[in-house]
Structure formats: structure tokens, C-alpha cells
Amino acid sequence: MSYFLQQLINGLALGAIYGLIAIGYTMVYGIIGMINFAHGEIYMIGAFVSLITFLVLGLVGISYIPLALTIVLISAVGFTSFYGWTVERIAYRPLRGSFRLAPLISAIGMSIFLQNYVQLLQGARVKTLPPVIQGGFQLMETNGFVVQVSYLQLMIVGVTVALMAGFTVMIAATPLGRAQRACEQDMTMAALLGINVDRTISTTFVIGAALAAVAGMMVTMYYGVIDFFIGFLAGMKAFTAAVLGGIGSLPGAMLGGLLIGLIEAFWSGYFSSAYKDVAVFGILILVLILRPSGLLGRPEIEKV
Amino acid sequence: MNAAPLLDVDALTMRFGGLLAVDTLSFTAFKHDITAIIGPNGAGKTTVFNCLTGFYRPSAGRLGLHRDDRIMALERMDGWRIARDGGVARTFQNIRLFPGMTVLENLMVAQHKTLMRASGWTLGGLFGIGPYRGAEKAGIEKARLWLERIGLLTSADLDAGTLPYGAQRRLEIARAMCTDPLLLCLDEPAAGLNPRESAELNQLLLAIRERDKIGILLIEHDMKVVMGISDRIVVLDYGRKIAEGTPAEIRANPAVIKAYLGEPEA
Known part of the structure; x- marks a missing residue:
């Protein structure tokens, strides 16, 4: 029981991170109907910017943790959003109105480019960060097995819940969210109502990148090791999460992220951590076969 | 009627390859007026709307919208700017x-x-x-x-x-x-409506002109609607303007009758 509980806690923290990344996939798919395969790399850049900012803060001697976290957050979100915006501007916008596969190919190219770019600038070696937030508390203890919740796990889940709540409000009740939903249904008509469609799409990319940056920052603190290649696997898993939840659906992305995190944690805990990725991608295949529209997605309806 | 102009269409031309969809069309729509654009199928009416709302960039000609004592050149603006800054709204067939x-x-x-x-x-x-x-x-x-x-x-x-x-x-x-909007462009709003709904539509459009004091451009085939509410009518045929005037003038115009019914046999 206590072992189960511990895996549940680990899975929730992991799932929260996947959920944050998955939102970027699902939002972009919702509005322009493409899979942004460079999104995992955006997340990786978020992790690198966080790491670098942490190290710089260590050098200048800012050790008050709330202040350090705030500065890292602002820096990661700022730089990463800029990358997200730029990728859309130079790799996708010129291809809008081109055939469907064109932006997809461009996205894969962008993904490879960003990986190599970070590898060149930062080196291929694994980077480490000493733990920033340590400690936690014991939830319970049975038969000598201690169930622990670290403060960092609490922070991850708390931040994710807060961001997702804010995000849901934004989509449902702000003019930007309405404009995004309008563009999703009929871009031409949205423009005829005075909505700047290009800017709405750019904003979507920026928001997705900002959420990925937060995920990158939390992963850097959680695992303490990153390299230029982490975006690929995390991106693929978040993409799986988005498909599992129903691509294009926001609650779906959150639910999918959570489920993927839990599956991974339980699989590692009860079977073999060597095969956890096999389990996750096995899920992707099963979903595509059995329920292609995902758990919360609507079946694709041809636009008239 | 009110004489202040709202929209000056000046020698508007739209060419698709070899096809002249709109050919040097000029007319003026006035503030607080309902101006109807009529003509047989394929006369270029919807193309005029598409130029007006930024769907197409006209091959030649000018579209001047009078807004706050200045004239905006719609033919050079993006669609969303025409809607947001120009105040041109439209509906679809x-x-x-x-x-x-x-x-x-x-x-x-x-x-x-x-x-x-x-x-x-x-x-x-x-x-x-x-x-x-x-x-x-x-x-x-x-x-x-x-x-x-x-x-x-x-x-x-x-x-x-x-x-x-x-x-x-x-x-x-x-x-x-x-x-x-300052100018409301309606593309066949009565299409597919039954007589009762179409009468309601007339009431709605007249109320918009009275209460909201904006100009309406109307493409319509339903002559009951056109003749019932229009202040002015522009008649197109093969992209060209063949007549312009009040409903009574248009009804009596021989060129219009010819375009719609064909030439009487001698």
C-alpha cells in the first residue's frame, strides 16, 4: 500500500510535467492543425536556460531561494517564449496555406536544428545542477517503508495546478481565448471580425513555449541532470499524452499527461524501469488503434 | 436622401487569368442607405464583396471608405484591418x-x-x-x-x-x-428563407438602417427584398455596371430587363 502510494506521488509529479508540455502540442494542433515536433526542443531550451540562470545566480551569490526561483522563472519563460515565437515566425508562418505536410517537415527540421544548436553551444555532455530545494516530509511509514513527499514534488504539482487553472480561465473567459477558439474553427471568418489571426497564432506558440519553459525549469530541479537530447523523449511522451487525452482538447492534454506520468511511475515501480518507455509508447499505439480521437477528443469532422 | 458618401468604388477591376470578373466598376454607396447589387449569376457581385473585405487584392481600381472625415484605401489593407479599423463587416452566402x-x-x-x-x-x-x-x-x-x-x-x-x-x-x-461596422455587406441574406422569414429579414434590415445609422451593401436575388428596402440599386452583368438608380428606375430600365429576361424576339 505504501509502495503504491509512493509511486502515485512520483507519478503525479512526473505527469504534471508531461501535462504542461502536452498543452503546447494540443493548443498548436487545435489552432493550425499541425504537430509542432520542435516543441520538445523548446522544453529542452527552457531547461537549459534555467540551468544557466541557476549557475549564474550561484556565481553572483544570490542564495535566497524564493528570489532565485523567481529570477530563474522569469528568465526561462522569457527566453523560451522568444524561441517559441521565432520558430513559428521563421519556420511555420511562411508555410501557412502551403500543403499540409510542409509545416510538419519544417517542424522536424527545426527540432533537429535546435538539438544540434544546443549541442554545439553547450556541448554534448550531461549537465548537472546541485539540488536547489531539498527535503520533504514523511507521509506515513509501514513495515519500515517510508512514503515521502519532497517539497519539490509539492511545488511541481502546485505550480502545474495553478498554471492549468489560469490557463483554463484564459481560454474560456478572456478575449484572447475566444479569439483562439474562433481561429480554431474558421480563421478567415475570425479575420473578418477584426481579429489579427497571425498574432493570435504567435501568442499561442508563446504560451505553449512559456508552459514548456516552466516544465523545463522544474525538470532541471527535479532530476538535476539535463543534456541537449532530453527534449526528444520528453516531447514524444508529451505528444503521446496529448494524443491519449485527445489532441486539440486542453483538459485532454492535462489528463493525458497525468496518465502517462502514472503509467511510467507504476511500470517502473512494479515491473521494470528499463521498459517504461516501451509501456508509454505501447499506450500510444493502443490509443491510435482503439480510440484515435483520444479519451476526451471529439471525432474529427470534415470542415465544410 | 442623405447625400454623404460612405464608399467610393472607383474603376474596380478584378481579373482571374483571362477572366474579367469585375470590369472597371464605379459606384458610390451613401451613409445610412441600403445599396443593392444585383445581377444574373456570375455577374461578379460576390467578387466585389471579396475585394471590399480583403479576400482579393483588386487588379486595379480604388475602394475609398469615408471614415471620420478621412478616406481609407481598402484595396491596400489586410482583411482583419479592414474589419477592425475600417469598420466593414460581412456575412456569407x-x-x-x-x-x-x-x-x-x-x-x-x-x-x-x-x-x-x-x-x-x-x-x-x-x-x-x-x-x-x-x-x-x-x-x-x-x-x-x-x-x-x-x-x-x-x-x-x-x-x-x-x-x-x-x-x-x-x-x-x-x-x-x-x-x-460603418458598412455592412450582406451576401444573399434571404437565400433559403421562407416568405415569412424573408419578411422578418426586411424588417431587421430596415431597423438597422433606422436605428444604427449605418450603410448596407446588399447582394440579393430575392426581388421582393431588393425592391422593398433598397434606396439605390446597382445592376451588374458580366462584371460591368449596366444600370444604377432607384428601385423604380431599375424596374423600368430596358438594359436590366434585357439582362434578366433576354432580348425579345423581333
Whole structure:
């Protein structure tokens, strides 16, 4: 029981991170109907910017943790959003109105480019960060097995819940969210109502990148090791999460992220951590076969 | 009638390869007038609308919109700017509502410009601070007024796609009106309506002209609607203007009769 509980806690923290990344996939798919395969790399850049900012803060001697976290957050979100915006501007916008596969190919190219770019600038070696937030508390203890919740796990889940709540409000009740939903249904008509469609799409990319940056920052603190290649696997898993939840659906992305995190944690805990990725991608295949529209997605309806 | 011009169409020409869809068309639409554009199928009416709303860049000619004592060159503006800054709204022959959004939301999206500004580009809206609350309340109130005018108040929370056809047509007009337009372009608003609905549409359009004091451009085949409410009529045939005048003048014009009914045999 206590072992189960511990895996549940680990899975929730992991799932929260996947959920944050998955939102970027699902939002972009919702509005322009493409899979942004460079999104995992955006997340990786978020992790690198966080790491670098942490190290710089260590050098200048800012050790008050709330202040350090705030500065890292602002820096990661700022730089990463800029990358997200730029990728859309130079790799996708010129291809809008081109055939469907064109932006997809461009996205894969962008993904490879960003990986190599970070590898060149930062080196291929694994980077480490000493733990920033340590400690936690014991939830319970049975038969000598201690169930622990670290403060960092609490922070991850708390931040994710807060961001997702804010995000849901934004989509449902702000003019930007309405404009995004309008563009999703009929871009031409949205423009005829005075909505700047290009800017709405750019904003979507920026928001997705900002959420990925937060995920990158939390992963850097959680695992303490990153390299230029982490975006690929995390991106693929978040993409799986988005498909599992129903691509294009926001609650779906959150639910999918959570489920993927839990599956991974339980699989590692009860079977073999060597095969956890096999389990996750096995899920992707099963979903595509059995329920292609995902758990919360609507079946694709041809636009008239 | 009111003599202040609203839209000057000056030698508008639209060429698609070898096809001249609109050929040096010139006319003026006046403020607070309903100007109808009629003509046989393929005469180029919808093409004129597409040039006006930024779908097409005209091959030649000018589209001058009089707004606040200056003239905006619509032929050089992007579609969303024409809508936002120019104040030109339009509806479509085949209805283009946002079917997955509610009736109320369709009207709220149309007020994007005002609400976006009031929300401080989203942040204010997110935390419910600043002038956004008041602006949103005003927006909902405005939407409610329009729903009342088109008789859809009780359907506000339904998905727009589930409304009956005639109601969708009226909602599309209300949505266009929620953008606060100066010029409303209606592409066959009476198409597919039964006689009762079409009479209601006449009432709605006349009320818009009286109460909202804007200009309307109307493409329509239903002559009861055209003759019943238009102040001026422009007749196109093969992209060219063949007649212009009041409904009575148009009815008696031999060129128009020829275009519609063909030449009487000698």
C-alpha cells in the first residue's frame, strides 16, 4: 500500500510535467492543425536556460531561494517564449496555406536544428545542477517503508495546478481565448471580425513555449541532470499524452499527461524501469488503434 | 436622401487569368442607405464583396471608405484591418458562424477589438482586474440587445451550429453588427428563407438602417427584398455596371430587363 502510494506521488509529479508540455502540442494542433515536433526542443531550451540562470545566480551569490526561483522563472519563460515565437515566425508562418505536410517537415527540421544548436553551444555532455530545494516530509511509514513527499514534488504539482487553472480561465473567459477558439474553427471568418489571426497564432506558440519553459525549469530541479537530447523523449511522451487525452482538447492534454506520468511511475515501480518507455509508447499505439480521437477528443469532422 | 458618401468604388477591376470578373466598376454607396447589387449569376457581385473585405487584392481600381472625415484605401489593407479599423463587416452566402461556440460567444468574439483593449491584452481579463469586468458586462449587454432584436434571447447558450437555418442567418447579421461596422455587406441574406422569414429579414434590415445609422451593401436575388428596402440599386452583368438608380428606375430600365429576361424576339 505504501509502495503504491509512493509511486502515485512520483507519478503525479512526473505527469504534471508531461501535462504542461502536452498543452503546447494540443493548443498548436487545435489552432493550425499541425504537430509542432520542435516543441520538445523548446522544453529542452527552457531547461537549459534555467540551468544557466541557476549557475549564474550561484556565481553572483544570490542564495535566497524564493528570489532565485523567481529570477530563474522569469528568465526561462522569457527566453523560451522568444524561441517559441521565432520558430513559428521563421519556420511555420511562411508555410501557412502551403500543403499540409510542409509545416510538419519544417517542424522536424527545426527540432533537429535546435538539438544540434544546443549541442554545439553547450556541448554534448550531461549537465548537472546541485539540488536547489531539498527535503520533504514523511507521509506515513509501514513495515519500515517510508512514503515521502519532497517539497519539490509539492511545488511541481502546485505550480502545474495553478498554471492549468489560469490557463483554463484564459481560454474560456478572456478575449484572447475566444479569439483562439474562433481561429480554431474558421480563421478567415475570425479575420473578418477584426481579429489579427497571425498574432493570435504567435501568442499561442508563446504560451505553449512559456508552459514548456516552466516544465523545463522544474525538470532541471527535479532530476538535476539535463543534456541537449532530453527534449526528444520528453516531447514524444508529451505528444503521446496529448494524443491519449485527445489532441486539440486542453483538459485532454492535462489528463493525458497525468496518465502517462502514472503509467511510467507504476511500470517502473512494479515491473521494470528499463521498459517504461516501451509501456508509454505501447499506450500510444493502443490509443491510435482503439480510440484515435483520444479519451476526451471529439471525432474529427470534415470542415465544410 | 442623405447625400454623404460612405464608399467610393472607383474603376474596380478584378481579373482571374483571362477572366474579367469585375470590369472597371464605379459606384458610390451613401451613409445610412441600403445599396443593392444585383445581377444574373456570375455577374461578379460576390467578387466585389471579396475585394471590399480583403479576400482579393483588386487588379486595379480604388475602394475609398469615408471614415471620420478621412478616406481609407481598402484595396491596400489586410482583411482583419479592414474589419477592425475600417469598420466593414460581412456575412456569407453559405453561413459561416462558429458552430462550436455558443450563440452568445459568437457575438462576444465579434467585439474582440473593444474587449481585447479593455482586458489589457489578456492579463487584466485573466485576473478579472482593471476595466475588463465593466467592458465584458457591457459586451454581454450589447449581445443581449441584439439577441432580443433577432428573437434569439432564449437560445443564447446553445451551440450556434444547432440553430435552425433562418435563425443562423439572423445571428450572422447580429454578429456582424456587434463589430460596430460603418458598412455592412450582406451576401444573399434571404437565400433559403421562407416568405415569412424573408419578411422578418426586411424588417431587421430596415431597423438597422433606422436605428444604427449605418450603410448596407446588399447582394440579393430575392426581388421582393431588393425592391422593398433598397434606396439605390446597382445592376451588374458580366462584371460591368449596366444600370444604377432607384428601385423604380431599375424596374423600368430596358438594359436590366434585357439582362434578366433576354432580348425579345423581333
